[in-house]
Amino acid sequence: MEMKTHISVIGITYCELPLYLLLGIFCGLVSVALSSCTSFMLQIVENIQTASGVPKSAFPVLGGLLVGLVALAYPEILYWGFENVDILLESRPLVKGLSAELLLQLVAVKIVTTSLCRASGLVGGYYAPSLFIGAATGTAYGKIVGYIISHADPIFHLSILEVASPQAYGLV
Incomplete structure (x- = not known):
């Protein structure tokens, strides 16, 4: 009877579990960043309102204006009914997708704009933004890990680590 070297559960090899553990730690740090940014x-906004005397009803307008200006540079941060998350997780053979650098920028910008929306009193929640932030974080992580392992393999012989597609990390 021959033993398999890579045992798989739902398409994830056991050799890949340390990479998912690191992803969990990374996502935990991103979560702390979102909470801290929102509190900040x-x-x-409270300090500006107290110092300036601007009515509270003006802050949603100002927040919407600021988010709209940011969206001119990063339109992906806007809510399109989960379509933007689908785009991050979509895998098409001949389409490269967004770069890891742009995905990390989107994570940072989405954290700031979500926090700004919440602080300025705009209606919205955390569910859809957290899905986008998580998908972008995981996909960027998958791209970075795939790049590192593919380029380090000749030197360190990391063939034991089979890296899934970036979208698999985005789903997690």
Whole structure:
């Protein structure tokens, strides 16, 4: 009887589990960044309102304006009914997709704009933004890990690590 070297559960090899553990740690740090940024933005908006005397009803308008200006540079941060998350997780053979650098930028920008929306009083939640942030974080992580392992393999012989597609990490 021959033993398989790579045992798989739902398409994930056991050799890949340390990479998913690192992804969990990375996503935990991103989650802390979102919470901290939101608390920071709430404090800033409260301080501005107290210092300037601007009515509270003006802040959603100002927040919407600022988010709209940011969206001119990063239109992916806008909510399109989960279509933007689908685009991140879509795998097409001949389409390269967004770069890891752009995905990390989108994560940072989405954290800031989500926090700004919340602090300025705009209606919205955390569910859809957290899905986008998670998908972008995981996909960027998958692209970075895939690049590192594919380029380090001749030197360190990391063939034991089979890296899934970036979209698999985005789903997690």
